[in-house]
Amino acid sequence: MTKFKKIRMLSKIGAISIFSACISFQSLASSEQISNAKTVLKDLDQEIEQLLSKMDIPSIAVGVVVNGEVVKAKAYGYRDVGKQLKANNKTMYPIASTSKPFTSFAAGTLVDSGQLSWDLPVSQYISDFKLYNNELTQRVTIKDMLAHRTGVPRHDYVHANYANMTRSDLVSRLPFLKPAHLLREKWDYTNIMYAVSGHILEEVSGKPFDQLMTENVLKPLGMTDTHLSIERLKTHENRAVGYWDVDNKLEVMDYYPMQMGIPAGGIVSNIDDMTLWLKANLASSGDNQTNKAINESTLKEIHKPQILITRAPIDRDYGATSYTLGWINERYKGHRILSSRGKIEGFISSVILYPYDNTGVVVLANKFTSSKVAERIARHIGNRIVLSENDSGLKRIQERHIKLKQRAQKRGKTRSEPNEKTLEPEQLKAFTGTYSHPGYGMVKISQKDRRLILWANGVDTRFMHLEKNDFVGLAGAKKTYYQGMKLSFHESDDGKINALSMPLERGLDKPIRFTKNR
Numbered sequence: 001m002t003k004f005k006k007i008r009m010l011s012k013i014g015a016i017s018i019f020s021a022c023i024s025f026q027s028l029a030s031s032e033q034i035s036n037a038k039t040v041l042k043d044l045d046q047e048i049e050q051l052l053s054k055m056d057i058p059s060i061a062v063g064v065v066v067n068g069e070v071v072k073a074k075a076y077g078y079r080d081v082g083k084q085l086k087a088n089n090k091t092m093y094p095i096a097s098t099s100k101p102f103t104s105f106a107a108g109t110l111v112d113s114g115q116l117s118w119d120l121p122v123s124q125y126i127s128d129f130k131l132y133n134n135e136l137t138q139r140v141t142i143k144d145m146l147a148h149r150t151g152v153p154r155h156d157y158v159h160a161n162y163a164n165m166t167r168s169d170l171v172s173r174l175p176f177l178k179p180a181h182l183l184r185e186k187w188d189y190t191n192i193m194y195a196v197s198g199h200i201l202e203e204v205s206g207k208p209f210d211q212l213m214t215e216n217v218l219k220p221l222g223m224t225d226t227h228l229s230i231e232r233l234k235t236h237e238n239r240a241v242g243y244w245d246v247d248n249k250l251e252v253m254d255y256y257p258m259q260m261g262i263p264a265g266g267i268v269s270n271i272d273d274m275t276l277w278l279k280a281n282l283a284s285s286g287d288n289q290t291n292k293a294i295n296e297s298t299l300k301e302i303h304k305p306q307i308l309i310t311r312a313p314i315d316r317d318y319g320a321t322s323y324t325l326g327w328i329n330e331r332y333k334g335h336r337i338l339s340s341r342g343k344i345e346g347f348i349s350s351v352i353l354y355p356y357d358n359t360g361v362v363v364l365a366n367k368f369t370s371s372k373v374a375e376r377i378a379r380h381i382g383n384r385i386v387l388s389e390n391d392s393g394l395k396r397i398q399e400r401h402i403k404l405k406q407r408a409q410k411r412g413k414t415r416s417e418p419n420e421k422t423l424e425p426e427q428l429k430a431f432t433g434t435y436s437h438p439g440y441g442m443v444k445i446s447q448k449d450r451r452l453i454l455w456a457n458g459v460d461t462r463f464m465h466l467e468k469n470d471f472v473g474l475a476g477a478k479k480t481y482y483q484g485m486k487l488s489f490h491e492s493d494d495g496k497i498n499a500l501s502m503p504l505e506r507g508l509d510k511p512i513r514f515t516k517n518r
Contacts, residue, residue, distance in 0.1 A: 030067040033358070037066040037385045044072065044381065047394050051377070052077045054398040056250060058243055059087035061271040061364040064381060065278040068358070072381075073271050079240040079366065081250060089272045090225065092233055093240045093364040094255065095349045096342025096371075099267040100194055101281070101302070101326035102217060104146045107201060108298040108325075109216040115204050118143040118301065126203055130175045139183055142200060145193040146325040147306035151179040153188045153507030158440050159195070161458040161479065163257030167199035167209075170260055176439030180507035187309045187323055188507060191264040198263025209263060220293035221280050226269040230255045233268050242346010244368035253346035253368055265344060271364060274351070278360030281338075281353055303338060303355065305329045327353070335386055339378075343371035350374035357386045373397055422450040423465050431469075431489055435500050435514035443514060445500070454482060463487050469497070 041064065048060055059077035063070065075087035110116035116125070119141050123129045131137045136150065144150050155177050159165055170192065180188055198209045205212050210228040218226050233239050234255060242253040258266040269277075283299065305322035313319045319331040327338040338353040348371045352361045361378040376397050383389040428447040436442045443456040452463040452471055461482040463471040469489040473482035482502075488511070490499040501511035 030358075034066050034069050034071060037064065037071045037359070040384050040388070040390075041072055041381065045074070045076070048076045048377075051394055051398065055367075055369075055373070056245065057365055057367045057369075057373075058250065059091070059240060059366050060377070061087060061089070061091065061093065061362075062377070062381065063271045063275040063278065063362040064385070065275050065282065065360045066358060066385065068279060068282070070275045073275055075271055079238070081241070081243065082252070087240060087366075088238070090270050091238050091240050092225070092236050092268050092270050093349070093366060094230065094233065094242075094258070094265075094344055094347050095267050095269055095274070095364065096265045096344035096347060097191075098340045098342040098349045098351050098362075099263070099265045100146075101340055101351070102213065102267055102277075103194055103197055103201075103263040104302050104324075104326035105280075105294060105299075106213050106217050107142055107146065107197065108294050108302050110201060110204055112295050112298055116142065116201075122200055125200060126171075129171065129200075132175060132177060132179055136179065136183060142197060143306065143325065144184065145197045145200075147323055148187050148189050148193065149184045149307040149323075150190075150193055151181040151183050151185060151188060152177055152190055152193065153180040153505055154190045155192055155439070155505055157457060157481070157504040157512075158192065159260055160481065161257065162441075163259060163458070165260045167195055167202070167260050167263075170195055171199055173439045173441075176437070178505075178508060180505075184307065187307050191261055194264035195261045201263075213267075217293060221276050223269065223273040223276050226267060226273045228262050228266050228268065230258050230266070230268070240347070240364075240366040242366050242368060244346065250367075256345040258344070265342060269364075271362065274362040274364070278351070278353070278362060282355065282358055282360055301325070303327060303329075332383070333387060337382075339375065341371040341375045343368070348374040350378040352378040352382050354382055354386050359386055425450065428452060430497050431500075433497075434517045436517055437512060437514045440504065440512055440514065442517075443500075452487075454487065457481050 048062065051057065052060060057077065058081050059075060059079050061075040062072060064072035073089055075089055075091055077087055079085050079087040079091045107116060111118060121138055122140055122142060123137055129137065131140060131152070140150050158173060158177065159170060174196065201212055202209050213228060242255065243250045244253050280293065283296065302325045305324055307323050309321040309323055309328065311320060317333050321328055321330040323329065324338065327340055330337050335354055336356050338355060340351045342349040346366060346368050348365050348367065348369060350363045350371065354360070359382060361382045363374045363378045365374055377394065380394055425447060428450070431452055432445050432447055434442055434444050443454060446453045454461045454463055459477050459479045459481060461477040462474045464474055465471055471487045473485045473487065475483050477483065485502055488501050489497050490501065492498040498516050499513055501513045504512040
């Protein structure tokens with residue numbers, strides 16, 4: 001063997017040795033991180049049990065993934081308080097708006113197959129797609145819709161609680177929904193655009209949305225228990241029942257009739273399946289196994305910031321926040337965090353990713369309270385693992401809950417309907433009838449016991465007279481959509497009532513006006 005060949009051979013052996021050493025070092029570092037995570041979470045069971053008791057939360061399910069390994073997956077408390085049924089890792093929860101990243105993921109699979117482009121106008125895929133003006137119609141892309149940057153605000157009253165509304169129905173109403181900002185000018189969170197995105201994915205793929213999600217996302221990821229049907233959940237033996245506080249007592253809440261809005265918040269899952277979701281989204285971090293359901297570059301595009309939410313750092317620990325395609329993106333003490341949280345009747349949820357630290361946390365709970373509760377629990381767990389923070393995050397959640405409960409009790413003691421000079425039935429009759437808006441649909445005004453009754457969003461709400469043609473929504477309805485809301489009636493030149501208006505969209509400078517039907 002020549003001297004030159006010996007040198008080349010020795011170089012190869014050296015390179016292999018260095019590579020092997022790097023692999024061994026990474027493996028050791030990964031094992032240490034996993035071991036450390038298990039150690040710092042040794043008191044978590046006690047903390048969560050205490051939280052259940054202090055905050056009257058029936059059940060909380062927690063999943064934690066570090067370096068591709070599930071270091072914690074456990075459900076605490078009762079999935080059904082009345083029947084005293086314990087929650088477990090297979091208990092099914094609606095995950096609300098933490099469904100949104102799933103829809104972006106599904107879109108990404110169609111980008112990978114060449115059926116969809118992030119940056120082509122939606123109107124090129126759907127010929128009858130129309131928004132409020134021509135510029136929006138001709139320029140809006142699927143990326144704009146998934147990044148909440150179309151300029152169209154929430155407009156939630158268009159669809160809330162309408163069980164029979166379809167996504168096609170929603171698309172037909174889009175031309176009448178006024179934007180609050182210019183395209184790509186500002187972040188405007190909206191469920192509507194995620195629901196419409198689901199319609200676009202159906203049209204592009206030629207498949208119903210639930211089939212597309214199952215075949216392209218859930219099945220490849222191994223999430224075999226996860227589905228998109230509230231009706232199916234109602235018959236599931238191991239389902240969580242949703243609750244809320246009514247006069248400081250837990251009461252059952254009906255499942256929200258999620259049909260049209262499934263792409264925005266309709267996924268039903270359990271903690272075991274959700275740890276697989278954590279693994280899938282951490283697959284682009286480098287150390288995890290490459291995700292087989294989607295190209296790594298596509299997943300990175302989904303996680304890439306698309307528009308600013310805040311333009312300046314929140315404080316010395318938190319940097320400016322932005323939005324990706326389904327995730328809030330931020331930095332906390334130098335660590336990148338992607339987060340998504342959800343809230344729906346009876347349930348809250350939170351998913352937190354630390355992409356560069358190969359760590360993810362998911363929290364599900366069956367109580368209708370602030371979604372920030374689930375998020376704070378998840379952040380408390382994640383920050384303890386990633387930053388070795390042993391703060392009093394859970395204690396602060398409990399303290400805030402106690403203060404809010406005391407405040408509610410105080411309001412309950414002093415709350416009463418203010419004195420009013422009620423109108424006579426004959427006077428109220430002038431306001432009754434049906435009123436329509438091309439985007440918001442029809443509402444109905446009737447009268448009973450010297451009150452006006454507004455039927456809208458599937459709910460009857462009593463309204464009390466304030467002055468002239470103004471009324472205010474009272475408590476007592478099945479849902480609190482219109483409680484405290486001002487309802488104003490308008491007259492034509494001949495003095496007859498011809499319209500009503502309500503401030504249904506905070507992002508707009510004027511109330512939504514409904515015309516009285518003849």
